[in-house]
Amino acid sequence: MKKYFSIITMLLFLSNCKSQSLNSTAEIDSQIKSSKPKLIVGIVVDQMRYDYLNRFYNKYSEGGFKKLMTKGYMINNAHFSFSATKTAVGHSSIYTGTTPVNHGILANDWYDKSSKKYINCVGDTRYKTIGTSSDKGQKSPYRLQTTTISDQLHLAQNMKGKVIGMSSKDRGAILPVGHTADAAYWYDGGNHGKFISSTYYLENLPKWVVDFNNSGKVENYINTPWNTYYDITTYTESIEDNNVYEQTLKGEKTPTFPHNIPELRNKNDNYSIITETPFGNSLLTDFAIASINAEQLGKSSFTDFLSISYSSTDYIGHGYGVVSKEIQDTYIRLDKDIERLITHLDSTVGKENYTLFLTADHGATHVPQYLIDNSIPANYFDKNKFKAFVKEVTLNKFGTEKLIENISNNTIYFDKKELNQLKIDQGIVQQIIADEIINYDGIYKTVTARTLQTTNFTEGILSHIQNSYNQKLSGDVLYAYELSTISNWYENKGGTTHGSGYNYNTHVPLLFYGKGIKNGASNSYYRIIDIAPTISTLLGIEFPNGNTGTVITEVLK
Numbered sequence: 001m002k003k004y005f006s007i008i009t010m011l012l013f014l015s016n017c018k019s020q021s022l023n024s025t026a027e028i029d030s031q032i033k034s035s036k037p038k039l040i041v042g043i044v045v046d047q048m049r050y051d052y053l054n055r056f057y058n059k060y061s062e063g064g065f066k067k068l069m070t071k072g073y074m075i076n077n078a079h080f081s082f083s084a085t086k087t088a089v090g091h092s093s094i095y096t097g098t099t100p101v102n103h104g105i106l107a108n109d110w111y112d113k114s115s116k117k118y119i120n121c122v123g124d125t126r127y128k129t130i131g132t133s134s135d136k137g138q139k140s141p142y143r144l145q146t147t148t149i150s151d152q153l154h155l156a157q158n159m160k161g162k163v164i165g166m167s168s169k170d171r172g173a174i175l176p177v178g179h180t181a182d183a184a185y186w187y188d189g190g191n192h193g194k195f196i197s198s199t200y201y202l203e204n205l206p207k208w209v210v211d212f213n214n215s216g217k218v219e220n221y222i223n224t225p226w227n228t229y230y231d232i233t234t235y236t237e238s239i240e241d242n243n244v245y246e247q248t249l250k251g252e253k254t255p256t257f258p259h260n261i262p263e264l265r266n267k268n269d270n271y272s273i274i275t276e277t278p279f280g281n282s283l284l285t286d287f288a289i290a291s292i293n294a295e296q297l298g299k300s301s302f303t304d305f306l307s308i309s310y311s312s313t314d315y316i317g318h319g320y321g322v323v324s325k326e327i328q329d330t331y332i333r334l335d336k337d338i339e340r341l342i343t344h345l346d347s348t349v350g351k352e353n354y355t356l357f358l359t360a361d362h363g364a365t366h367v368p369q370y371l372i373d374n375s376i377p378a379n380y381f382d383k384n385k386f387k388a389f390v391k392e393v394t395l396n397k398f399g400t401e402k403l404i405e406n407i408s409n410n411t412i413y414f415d416k417k418e419l420n421q422l423k424i425d426q427g428i429v430q431q432i433i434a435d436e437i438i439n440y441d442g443i444y445k446t447v448t449a450r451t452l453q454t455t456n457f458t459e460g461i462l463s464h465i466q467n468s469y470n471q472k473l474s475g476d477v478l479y480a481y482e483l484s485t486i487s488n489w490y491e492n493k494g495g496t497t498h499g500s501g502y503n504y505n506t507h508v509p510l511l512f513y514g515k516g517i518k519n520g521a522s523n524s525y526y527r528i529i530d531i532a533p534t535i536s537t538l539l540g541i542e543f544p545n546g547n548t549g550t551v552i553t554e555v556l557k
């Protein structure tokens with residue numbers, strides 16, 4: 001029986017090799033010479049669920065999402081393979097081809113065991129803001145412990161070729177383009193309304209960025225009320241506009257269209273309000289087009305790299321939820337922006353010269369109350385009550401509350417001094433806590449650091465927790481909530497979030513398009529960490545140094 005299986009395995013292996021092999025020296029020669037795109041464009045849509053591609057398909061125009069879906073290669077089952085489905089982690093994993101195990105970005109902010117403080121994924125006070133007088137530019141990628149695709153591209157080209165990252169969010173701009181980027185730009189709202197950067201990259205903003213900031217575009221966008229792009233009565237793919245599962249902007253009475261942005265801006269941190277509307281994505285598209293023109297991307301003999309991360313989708317998803325009219329309108333409008341971007345790339349860089357991929361940094365949970373009201377199990381988890389419970393457990397079991405140093409990001413951190421005083425093996429203390437907290441309402445799984453160090457989980461939620469676990473940085477006991485349970489919510493239980501290892505947070509779109517990409521679609525399971533080695537292979541360069549993904553061979557010509 002065993003032999004029979006190994007013969008089958010061998011045959012499968014051989015047939016696999018054959019399908020991937022190239023036929024002749026001439027073919028290899030011509031492929032190497034002609035296959036390199038002049039520009040790679042990576043697009044991340046913050047909080048885009050996979051099903052938004054299909055849900056709103058009939059409302060998309062021919063040149064945006066639909067074009068990527070029908071003319072490019074569509075992966076229908078692309079998933080994050082870890083539980084920390086948050087913005088910083090998602091972006092890092094897409095571009096490094098690995099998970100927090102190796103790249104070390106555990107969350108957006110996390111508890112640092114050595115300094116005993118919370119740290120930000122891109123916070124770095126060694127650098128200064130350029131572009132405004134605020135501290136929003138004191139950022140760098142130094143906490144990212146591995147290289148990105150664009151770092152490898154730079155190394156392969158002796159640091160030639162331009163690499164630029166941009167987003168409304170600092171982490172969405174910085175992490176994708178790694179350590180060697182020429183520039184990363186993000187949006188400083190408040191009373192500024194400008195794209196800024198950090199002295200990590202540049203001494204001053206380039207003229208084109210200063211000109212863009214002075215162009216009055218932000219002002220124009222936020223002087224317009226947000227109404228639906230098409231007649232709202234045609235938005236049959238979402239629930240009624242006025243529903244109880246949404247938040248309102250500050251100063252609004254109902255969560256309904258039209259959202260009077262010019263009137264509401266002063267109550268919503270002035271220029272920051274644009275990020276709460278689809279116009280934040282339009283502004284970033286304008287900025288991307290300006291950068292393609294000014295930096296002459298895709299025009300030199302080296303391959304350039306442009307990373308664009310759209311964030312308004314995330315703010316709007318958090319506020320209004322998965323099935324709102326606002327989220328539908330946001331995707332209809334983002335589709336127009338993507339169409340505008342593709343049209344511009346086609347006319348300036350040339351259809352045959354660039355390769356584009358589009359994915360998301362995580363999905364989103366349905367608003368739990370919406371599920372509850374429709375008889376689907378869901379829940380809200382009160383973190384403060386849970387903290388009190390854990391302290392009570394340690395008091396009962398070990399006679400001290402001080403054992404618990406911190407609880408955050410679904411992790412319990414022990415105070416190492418207190419632990420040593422117990423004179424009990426660390427693994428045993430971890431297991432006793434894990435065995436107790438599993439009884440707490442809303443907790444689905446608990447697992448100790450010791451188990452994660454000694455057991456290899458290959459599927460399910462425990463494998464996703466394991467892929468989020470970094471032995472040097474993570475804590476002592478890790479846990480997952482029950483399905484459709486969230487811990488961050490607004491007062492009225494409207495709005496939603498993400499951050500679990502379940503399908504609704506891990507399943508995201510993955511589209512490849514352009515030079516070197518086949519036309520087609522696949523229902524096979526792939527991991528998001530497979531994007532980086534796939535793009536690296538397309539470019540004929542080394543994988544990011546911590547890569548644990550595998551090449552998606554079926555998308556490549």
Ligand SMILES: [Zn+2]
Pocket residue numbers: 046047086087088090314361362
């Ligand atoms: Zn995000």
